[in-house]
Amino acid sequence: MFLVVAAAVVVLMHLYLWKRLVSDTTRTARWRRVGTVAVIALAVLVAATLTLPRRLGPEVAQWFAWPGYLWFGVLFYLVVVLLVLELPRFALRRTVATDEGRRLFLARSAAVVAGVAATGITASGVVSALGTPELRRVSVPIRRLDPAFAGFRIAVVSDIHLGPLLGRSHTERLVRMINEADVDLVAMVGDLADGTVAELGRAAEPLRDLVSREGTFFVTGNHEYYSGHQQWITELDRLGLHYLRNTRDTITRGSARLDVAGVTDVTGRSFDDAPDLAAALSGRDGADPVVLLAHQPVQVDSAAAAGVDLQLSGHTHGGQLYPFHHVVALAQPGVSGLSQVDDTWLYVTNGAGFWGPPVRVGAPPDISILELGVRR
Structure with a gap:
């Protein structure tokens, strides 16, 4: 269904582009x-980029994924800018309706403006997407937190998206940044890779070098299920990461306790691996605060009802391509940063990688360092 919808959207975008940039x-x-031939060729390139990487593998796919996804980024902003220019076009429609020369001049001017703007925005977005992720530091006051845990720091990393465009060097950079931050715990909240362990296992290997006082915990994201979640769970376990499959662990500081729980992604329902928050929280002392790892922010409603203190999520990429974050906000209660649902804090990282176009506009990649404090 996703591929059908994606194909329809790609076709409509190219048809609109043909009308405004070729026909007019x-x-x-x-x-x-x-x-017309150029537009058709570019549409075929995007279709191949969206459908073939899983069949051909990352090494082969990178040869057409780079130009295909870069064009997809330019395409997106060409459509956005042209749609904005529809407003002055509409306002001038009567004055140019009978003057073919002026109509052609306006159409060509709009095409040039759209081309320059889309290329510039995309180029800037590529620099952001491929550059060093921001290290975002956020303080979170937690009710019931024992003073022994004041200053406890959690590195949150998500949506690394190893694949045709991001490989081992990307992972090495993230590991180096997290280790230099000297944190107490690392939380990986899904979407590590877009491919199998056989294809991308070497790219993920640097994760074994992550260092923190309490270790690295991870949960599945939706892309784990597309790539074969069980093989990735086995591989990450081999690398020394701790999988929270609807379970929890307890961190202690003397007599003080902090629960760290995790649930599978909602996509797991289609793979006989549904999230089960009740199981993850069963048997815990309700007087202790609990931090929940859950890939999608939408899972916060259940977390708030269960009395979770802080949910750590990713999935949204912060919108990745402005103004797409408005669409994301229709499906998720949080798009980026810290927010609150009832008494539950929700923190959504922008993610450290990207999906699709290697472009980020208005949503730079990040690794987030959350410092817990005592809520007065």
Whole structure:
């Protein structure tokens, strides 16, 4: 279903582009044919980029994934800018309706403006997406937190998305940044890879070098299920990471306790691996605070009802491509940063990688360092 919807959207975007950049701007049949062939070729490239990497593997896919996803980024912003320019086009429709020369001039001017703007925005977004992730530091006051845990620091990393465009060097950089932050615990909240362990296991290997006082805990994201979640669970366990499959662990500081729980992603329902918050929290002392790892922010409603103090999530990429974050906000209660649902804090990281176009606009990649404090 996803591929069908994605294909339909890609086709509609290219049809709109053909209308505004080819049909409206050309006078001769020859140039219209050239433009039409170019638009069709680019549409086929995007379709191949969206569908073939899982079949061909990352090493082969990278040869067409780079140009395909880069074009997809330019395509997105061409459509956005052209849609914005529909407003002045609509306002001037009567004054240019009978003047073919002015109509052609306006169409070509709009095409040039859209092309320059889309290329510039995309280029800036590529620099952001491929650059060093931000290290975001956030203080979170936790009710019931024993003073012994004041200053407890959690590194939150999500949506690494190893695949055709991001490999081992990406993982090494993240590990180095987390280790330099000197944290108490590392929380990986899903979407590590877009491919199998056989294809991307070497790229994930640096995760074995993560250092923190209490270890690294992880939960599944939706992309784990697309890539074969059980093989990745086994591999991460081999690398020394602790999997929280609807379970919890307890961190102690003397007599003080802090529960760390984790649930599987909601996508697991289709793979006989559904999230079970009740199981994750069963048997715990309700007087102790609890931090929950859950890939999607939408899981916070259940967390708030269960009295969770802090939920750590990813999935949204912070919207990744402005203004797409408005669409994300329709499906998720939090898109980026710290928010609150009843008495439960929700923290959503932008993620350390990207999905699809290697472009981030208005949502830079990040690793978040959350410092827990005593809520007065």
